[in-house]
Amino acid sequence: MSVRLRQYVYLGVLVLLLRLLLCAGGAHASPFYSSTRKHELRELAAETWRHAYGAYKRVAFPEDEVLPLSCGKQGHDRRNTENAGVNDVMGDYVLTLVDSLDTFAMLDDLPSFESAIRETISHVSFDVDSRVQVFEVTIRMMGGLLSGHLLANPSPPSPSTDPRSFSSSIKGFSLPWYKGELLDLAHDLGKRLLPAFETPTGIPFARVHLQRGLKGGKEGKAESGETCSAGAGSLLLEFITLSRLTSDPRFEQVARRAFFAIWNARSEIGLVGNTVDARTGGWMHSVSGIGAGVDSFFEYAAKAYVLTGEEDYRRVWEEAYAALQRYSRAPDGFWFRNTHMHTGALHSLLTDSLSAFFPGVLALMGDLEGAIKAHAPYAFIWKRFGGLPELWDTGRRGVAHAGYPLRPEFIESNMYLAQATGDDYYLSVAERILHDLNNRTRVDCGFAALLNIETGELEDKMPSFVTAETLKYLYLTFDERNPFLRDDSAFVFTTEGHPVEIPHPPRTHSPSQNRNRKKRVFSPPPLSSSSSTAEFTTHPNTTCAAHLPLYDSRYHHFLSLSVERRNDWEHARWLAAYDPEDVDEEVKEGRWSAEGWCEVPQGEDPTTTLNQTTSALSLFQSFLLSHLRTFARLPSPSVASSAASSIHSSLDSSASSSRSSLDAHRTSASSSSSPRMPDWRLPRPLPHRYLSPPLPPLTTIAPDPGNTPPLTLPQSTPQKAS
Numbered sequence: 001m002s003v004r005l006r007q008y009v010y011l012g013v014l015v016l017l018l019r020l021l022l023c024a025g026g027a028h029a030s031p032f033y034s035s036t037r038k039h040e041l042r043e044l045a046a047e048t049w050r051h052a053y054g055a056y057k058r059v060a061f062p063e064d065e066v067l068p069l070s071c072g073k074q075g076h077d078r079r080n081t082e083n084a085g086v087n088d089v090m091g092d093y094v095l096t097l098v099d100s101l102d103t104f105a106m107l108d109d110l111p112s113f114e115s116a117i118r119e120t121i122s123h124v125s126f127d128v129d130s131r132v133q134v135f136e137v138t139i140r141m142m143g144g145l146l147s148g149h150l151l152a153n154p155s156p157p158s159p160s161t162d163p164r165s166f167s168s169s170i171k172g173f174s175l176p177w178y179k180g181e182l183l184d185l186a187h188d189l190g191k192r193l194l195p196a197f198e199t200p201t202g203i204p205f206a207r208v209h210l211q212r213g214l215k216g217g218k219e220g221k222a223e224s225g226e227t228c229s230a231g232a233g234s235l236l237l238e239f240i241t242l243s244r245l246t247s248d249p250r251f252e253q254v255a256r257r258a259f260f261a262i263w264n265a266r267s268e269i270g271l272v273g274n275t276v277d278a279r280t281g282g283w284m285h286s287v288s289g290i291g292a293g294v295d296s297f298f299e300y301a302a303k304a305y306v307l308t309g310e311e312d313y314r315r316v317w318e319e320a321y322a323a324l325q326r327y328s329r330a331p332d333g334f335w336f337r338n339t340h341m342h343t344g345a346l347h348s349l350l351t352d353s354l355s356a357f358f359p360g361v362l363a364l365m366g367d368l369e370g371a372i373k374a375h376a377p378y379a380f381i382w383k384r385f386g387g388l389p390e391l392w393d394t395g396r397r398g399v400a401h402a403g404y405p406l407r408p409e410f411i412e413s414n415m416y417l418a419q420a421t422g423d424d425y426y427l428s429v430a431e432r433i434l435h436d437l438n439n440r441t442r443v444d445c446g447f448a449a450l451l452n453i454e455t456g457e458l459e460d461k462m463p464s465f466v467t468a469e470t471l472k473y474l475y476l477t478f479d480e481r482n483p484f485l486r487d488d489s490a491f492v493f494t495t496e497g498h499p500v501e502i503p504h505p506p507r508t509h510s511p512s513q514n515r516n517r518k519k520r521v522f523s524p525p526p527l528s529s530s531s532s533t534a535e536f537t538t539h540p541n542t543t544c545a546a547h548l549p550l551y552d553s554r555y556h557h558f559l560s561l562s563v564e565r566r567n568d569w570e571h572a573r574w575l576a577a578y579d580p581e582d583v584d585e586e587v588k589e590g591r592w593s594a595e596g597w598c599e600v601p602q603g604e605d606p607t608t609t610l611n612q613t614t615s616a617l618s619l620f621q622s623f624l625l626s627h628l629r630t631f632a633r634l635p636s637p638s639v640a641s642s643a644a645s646s647i648h649s650s651l652d653s654s655a656s657s658s659r660s661s662l663d664a665h666r667t668s669a670s671s672s673s674s675p676r677m678p679d680w681r682l683p684r685p686l687p688h689r690y691l692s693p694p695l696p697p698l699t700t701i702a703p704d705p706g707n708t709p710p711l712t713l714p715q716s717t718p719q720k721a722s
């Protein structure tokens with residue numbers, strides 16, 4: 001074939017692909033979410049945020065938080081210093097102001113950003129008589145100061161090697177008069193937190209007094225050793241950023257040491273518990289999962305890798321996620337459950353609303369399929385109640401704790417999924433949330449937490465994360481082109497929603513990149529005597545794919561229809577027991593169809609999923625095949641072999657046997673319509689039982705600096721995670 005002819009062929013294929021793209025990209029071309037409508041919703045979300053922040057400013061500034069029902073204010077509780085519910089978070093340091101700083105930049109409001117930076121400089125001090133939680137003050141105050149600093153810092157006129165002159169990749173908010181005052185504040189705070197890390201394990205004590213340090217002297221003899229994995233393990237992003245910007249390596253060192261002390265204490269099967277003794281490293285509560293007490297440990301493993309590019313963090317994320325897939329994820333692939341960290345056995349059927357952060361991290365880390373599934377039940381629960389309960393009982397499919405303190409996690413994940421999929425479904429979820437928050441929780445002095453999502457009773461509380469995260473993420477969802485959502489950006493959002501970034505390439509003082517890298521020792525893994533780094537990186541199953549749903553190539557590529565067209569969508573709705581009282585009404589409203597199809601996923605045959613490589617070639621093949629199949633109405637060959645029973649199926653089968661009247665309706669609808677269905681849509685006999693593939697090698701990573709003493713396992717004292 002001549003070169004010119006070949007060029008014509010390539011051009012023809014390109015034109016064909018573009019045509020397919022335009023025809024099939026329905027999710028992006030919804031007439032419902034036109035740009036005008038998105039603009040209206042964005043404006044409403046901005047107005048909602050301003051109402052919340054305006055109430056704080058009018059009523060409570062310079063205290064820490066506004067009390068929305070009483071129109072009061074709240075700071076550190078000095079009458080009852082043991083009031084951890086308040087004092088863990090509030091230290092009399094103008095919390096809501098600092099937690100909100102970067103949102104002004106996202107709202108593209110330079111004048112308000114500038115005056116908030118000035119107020120921070122003139123009002124914030126950490127020389128206060130307050131004993132606070134290390135984790136809370138780090139994520140809310142230090143995170144807010146660092147992102148505010150990066151945005152406000154003027155770019156130097158010529159390239160500079162001084163890390164203090166490093167500024168955000170988002171331009172337009174630098175203030176010519178700004179001299180790094182917020183970085184100085186963050187540095188001062190960091191130094192006041194350092195005493196907490198003076199433990200034999202490197203795991204910090206949970207609390208520290210900002211003026212006096214630890215209780216009981218330098219060694220903290222009167223401190224409780226009890227702390228949680230999330231609190232100890234998720235200081236990384238803020239402490240790394242602080243070290244890299246100030247050239248003071250101590251913060252990165254202690255945060256890294258704490259993180260790996262937690263990771264190295266994981267169980268033989270790779271699970272991380274949620275409560276640990278900072279003195280001994282022994283587990284005080286052996287429950288594992290993705291919720292309270294452990295949640296942001298995983299988030300920071302993933303995001304520390306994104307921020308620094310350091311392989312150690314990626315390896316932790318992948319190993320940790322593989323263990324969660326294996327033991328925590330329910331066989332149908334939707335819920336992550338609490339399990340015993342040493343056996344992997346199911347611990348409880350309760351899941352908390354904090355866990356709703358996980359789909360966002362999955363989307364960020366590229367497991368979009370996992371993210372879509374993990375998000376779906378929360379969305380139906382929100383639709384059912386107009387809020388997300390603090391605790392949900394996955395067995396009973398009902399509320400176990402009805403409070404909703406306006407948490408951001410689900411909204412944050414929804415934003416990541418809206419971004420990653422371009423599917424308007426996620427905008428519809430965000431719109432519903434926006435209206436519910438305004439209709440149910442808006443009061444004159446802000447937004448009040450829901451004490452009970454079923455009755456609508458309110459509570460006199462508006463945590464600082466409402467403006468730092470909840471309403472900010474809601475706004476960003478409708479502002480798809482916001483510069484803070486650029487997917488080539490160098491920053492990550494911390495667990496409190498603060499965008500941080502660091503100078504690249506990393507400075508030479510970085511302990512992980514340079515000095516101590518050579519010293520790092522990978523000690524023998526607990527289970528396999530022959531593991532090595534190479535083995536780890538080439539193992540095909542580091543993110544176990546056992547949760548993948550029945551494979552339907554028509555819905556499997558990036559041009560897919562809305563997620564609402566998935567075969568297993570109705571199952572997600574069932575998990576939320578989102579049973580409409582009036583089925584006819586639901587049908588009329590187009591929210592439910594008697595002709596609909598529900599697939600109950602029952603696990604996956606790993607031999608089929610492991611063979612699905614993600615090479616560009618195979619993606620291209622699957623793209624072409626899926627279209628050929630769609631046009632030619634061919635059945636998908638891979639569906640039949642992809643269903644398999646699960647080793648954990650007892651829970652689901654008992655749940656399956658107790659379906660509601662709607663389920664009966666649905667079952668009869670689907671069975672009555674089944675003769676009209678193409679054959680590939682029917683559930684298949686299960687070919688063989690799901691067998692767990694061999695465990696990936698577990699890697700023990702020595703913390704920096706020095707060696708942490710061997711950690712003891714486990715002390716199983718039941719205790720509530722923070």
Ligand code: DMJ
Nearest residue numbers: 296407408409465495496
């Ligand atoms: C926030 O402070 C952060 O998102 C944190 O990671 C978890 N708790 C709250 C919100 O629920």
